[in-house]
Amino acid sequence: MSVDLNSRPRFAAGCRMGENSNQRVLLMPERALRLNGPSLEIVSRCDGKHTVAQIVGELQLLYSRAEPRKVEQDILGYLALLQKERALDFEP
Amino acid sequence: MPSTAQNPLALVAELTHRCPLHCVYCSNPLELQSRSNELSTGTWSRVFKEAAEAGALQADLTGGEPLARPDIVELVRNARGVGLYVSLITSGLPLDEAKLDLLVDAGLDHFQLSFQGAREETANEISGTKSHQHKRRVLEWIKRYRIGLTLNFVIHRRNIDELEEMLALVDHSGPGCVEFASVQYYGWAFANRENLLPTRQQLDHCVERLNRAEEELRGKTRVVFVLPDYYAKYPKPCVGGWGRKLMLITPSGDALPCHAARVIPGLKFENVNHRSLREIWEHSEAFQKFRGEDWMQEPCKSCERRTQDFGGCRCQAMLLAGDSAATDPVCSLAPERPKIDAILAKTNEPLRAGPATAPPTSLLAKSDWLYRPNPA
Numbered sequence: 065m066s067v068d069l070n071s072r073p074r075f076a077a078g079c080r081m082g083e084n085s086n087q088r089v090l091l092m093p094e095r096a097l098r099l100n101g102p103s104l105e106i107v108s109r110c111d112g113k114h115t116v117a118q119i120v121g122e123l124q125l126l127y128s129r130a131e132p133r134k135v136e137q138d139i140l141g142y143l144a145l146l147q148k149e150r151a152l153d154f155e156p
Numbered sequence: 157m158p159s160t161a162q163n164p165l166a167l168v169a170e171l172t173h174r175c176p177l178h179c180v181y182c183s184n185p186l187e188l189q190s191r192s193n194e195l196s197t198g199t200w201s202r203v204f205k206e207a208a209e210a211g212a213l214q215a216d217l218t219g220g221e222p223l224a225r226p227d228i229v230e231l232v233r234n235a236r237g238v239g240l241y242v243s244l245i246t247s248g249l250p251l252d253e254a255k256l257d258l259l260v261d262a263g264l265d266h267f268q269l270s271f272q273g274a275r276e277e278t279a280n281e282i283s284g285t286k287s288h289q290h291k292r293r294v295l296e297w298i299k300r301y302r303i304g305l306t307l308n309f310v311i312h313r314r315n316i317d318e319l320e321e322m323l324a325l326v327d328h329s330g331p332g333c334v335e336f337a338s339v340q341y342y343g344w345a346f347a348n349r350e351n352l353l354p355t356r357q358q359l360d361h362c363v364e365r366l367n368r369a370e371e372e373l374r375g376k377t378r379v380v381f382v383l384p385d386y387y388a389k390y391p392k393p394c395v396g397g398w399g400r401k402l403m404l405i406t407p408s409g410d411a412l413p414c415h416a417a418r419v420i421p422g423l424k425f426e427n428v429n430h431r432s433l434r435e436i437w438e439h440s441e442a443f444q445k446f447r448g449e450d451w452m453q454e455p456c457k458s459c460e461r462r463t464q465d466f467g468g469c470r471c472q473a474m475l476l477a478g479d480s481a482a483t484d485p486v487c488s489l490a491p492e493r494p495k496i497d498a499i500l501a502k503t504n505e506p507l508r509a510g511p512a513t514a515p516p517t518s519l520l521a522k523s524d525w526l527y528r529p530n531p532a
Contacts, residue, residue, distance in 0.1 A: 078266045078304015078332055082241060084211055085163070091241040093266040093304040093333055096165070096213045150332045150378045 067116055067143045071154035074112030079151045081107070092151050102127065106142055112155055116143065163211025164437055165396075167240070168218060168404040168415070169200065171231065175221040176249045178284030178527040179272065181310060181345035181352060183415050184220065188531035193408040197227040199428065201234040203405060206433035208238040212403070218245035220407070229258045236263030243268055243304075248294040249287055256297050266304035269294060274321030278314065284527045295329045305331040311362070312339040312352040319365050326369075326377055334377050336366060338384040342416040342471060347526045353503045359387055386496050390461060391468025391484035398446035398470060403437060411436045413443050416471035420480045446470050451481050455489045 075090075081099075082091040088104055090097040099107055105126060109119045120139050124132045146152045173188040195203070204215060215235045222228055223246055235242045243266040244259065271291060273279035279288035298305055307329065309315075309322050319336075326334045339345045339352050354362075363381070370379045385392060395402045395414045404412045409428040417423060423445060426436045437443060445451065449462060456467040467473075468484020476485040477492040485492035 076332055077302045080241075080265070082213060082239065084208070084213055084239065089213060091213060091265070093243065093268070093306050094214075096241070147375055148378075150375075 067140050067147070068154065068156075069117040069120070070115055071156060072112050072115050073110040073119075073143060073146075073152045073154050075110060076150050076153045090146075090151060092149070095149075097151070102138070103142065106139055107146075110143075110146075110152055116140070116154075162400065164207070164403045164433075165212060165401045166214040166216060166403070167204070167207040167212045167433075168216045168402060169203070169222075169231075169235075170218055170220065170404065170406050170415070171200070171222045171225050171228070172220040172407050173531050174224040175219055175247070175528075175530060176224070176285060177221070177247050177272075177287060178529065179310075179344070180282060180284070180348045180525045180527060181312065181339040182528040183343060183345075184528065185416075185418050186343055186347075188529070189407045190531045194225075195405075195407065195409050195428070197230055197234075199409065200231055203409075203428050203433060204231075204235040204240060205238045206428075207403070208240055210434045210437055213241055214243065215240040216243045216245055221247055221249065223247075223249065223251055223255075229255070229262050232259055232264050233262035236265070241265050245308075246270070247283075247287060248291045251290075251294055253297050256294075256301075260301050260303055264303060266306065267298060268306040268308055269298075270308045270310060271322070271325070272310065273315040274309075274318040274325055275315075278318060281525075282314065284525075292325075295325075299329070304333075305329070306333040306335060307331045308335045308337060310339060311336050311354075313354040313358065314352065316354050316358045316362055319362055323365075323369055326373070331377055333380060334373075335380045335382065336362070337380075337382040340382075340385055340472075342419070342475065344526065344528045346475060349499075350503075351524055353386065353499070354384065356387070356500070356504050359384070385469070385472065385484075385486040386500060388486055389488045391465050391472075391487045393465045394469035394472075394484075397466040399437075399443040400447070400466075403433065403443075411440060411442075413446070414469075414471065416469075417442065419471050420474050446481070453481055453483065455487075455491075456483045459489065 079092045082089045088099045090099055090107055105123055120136045123139060124135050127135055172194055173184050174191060222244055232242055242264055244264055245268045248269050272282040276288040280286050307326060341349050345352060366379060366381050373379055399413050404415055405428060410425040411428060412425055423442045425442050426440045452467055456462050468487055470480050472484050473482040474480040476495055483490040486496055
């Protein structure tokens with residue numbers, strides 16, 4: 065299942081951000097995912113407003129020393145994983 | 157030296173042992189606690205706060221039936237208020253639309269609804285009560301809210317052949333997750349094991365069908381399957397390792413490393429009325445007992461898998477090997493594994509298992525069940 069660059073990811077029902085001992089986490093039914101660096105930058109933009117393409121663009125700027133193509137691939141892979149885990153919905 | 161504790165991640169709050177259902181595999185202990193021994197609203201709220209301070213992220217409100225507590229809305233609000241992710245592990249009884257509305261408003265994150273079968277007659281027989289139609293109504297109400305929903309089908313010999321109808325119910329209600337959790341054999345389920353353990357043929361069919369379901373539901377519903385321990389090659393990492401991730405508080409406030417820990421003789425449990433959660437987590441004798449690897453015997457002690465499965469389940473070792481520090485007898489490397497194989501051989505005897513077309517449980521009379529009662 066591939067991620068559409070024009071779709072707008074948002075948290076699926078039952079998923080939200082949380083924090084404990086200065087560690088940001090994505091909370092989901094029965095699970096939690098630690099968010100650090102790039103993963104935090106990606107997930108905090110999954111607000112139903114940013115398109116995937118916009119998230120990619122913003123992170124390419126943020127991590128300007130990394131190869132842009134690699135940044136895009138990493139983001140698409142991470143979003144696909146979160147979709148499989150039912151942490152995200154993709155709005156058209 | 158036992159290893160140092162990391163933070164607990166999840167608090168399992170058994171709010172009460174009272175329950176309108178009488179499931180024949182209930183995970184509550186055989187000795188149920190009465191209402192008069194239950195912790196107050198205030199004490200539970202302190203426990204939630206201490207859990208969050210100790211590093212826990214999640215609170216699973218369970219029972220018995222957590223909805224049997226008249227203060228359930230307040231408890232949800234207070235758990236969420238201290239930053240915990242709040243799940244309600246429930247049969248959906250007693251619940252009406254107004255109460256559901258209050259629970260969601262109080263900050264409930266996740267509703268996990270149990271089903272005892274897909275057919276009304278099976279579900280009612282297993283739960284010893286009429287509950288199935290009500291559960292289906294609850295599913296319809298929940299669709300109006302944007303909260304997490306998990307359907308939990310507890311599966312066993314008697315209902316595993318209803319898988320197709322269970323999947324139809326999943327398709328109809330669109331939960332984020334569905335669990336097909338095989339009964340494991342402790343407490344009430346241990347007492348009813350002969351009637352609950354599925355045959356190998358049933359299980360193979362189930363695994364094959366769920367593999368397909370996972371593909372069909374990808375991106376919509378996450379499918380989780382829990383194999384019965386007895387059919388596994390290696391044990392499960394029970395509770396993610398003893399005293400590593402999870403802390404369970406009983407209705408009267410005792411802190412246990414897992415729900416079945418009382419079957420282990422000689423373990424002394426601390427109570428939240430007398431010590432803080434952090435103190436209990438770090439110092440309680442019961443939590444230290446099987447933390448780390450020092451307690452392990454062979455073959456666990458030198459096994460490569462010990463950091464993955466932590467030797468399996470201590471309570472199962474007690475129940476089946478008579479030694480809580482033994483390798484979990486379901487492990488294919490365990491000296492006691494032949495006991496499990498003998499149980500499976502009996503379950504899969506041609507006469508008992510029957511031809512594939514006939515339900516293997518058709519010979520079973522209702523009176524064969526040992527039902528879990530409701531405590532005073």
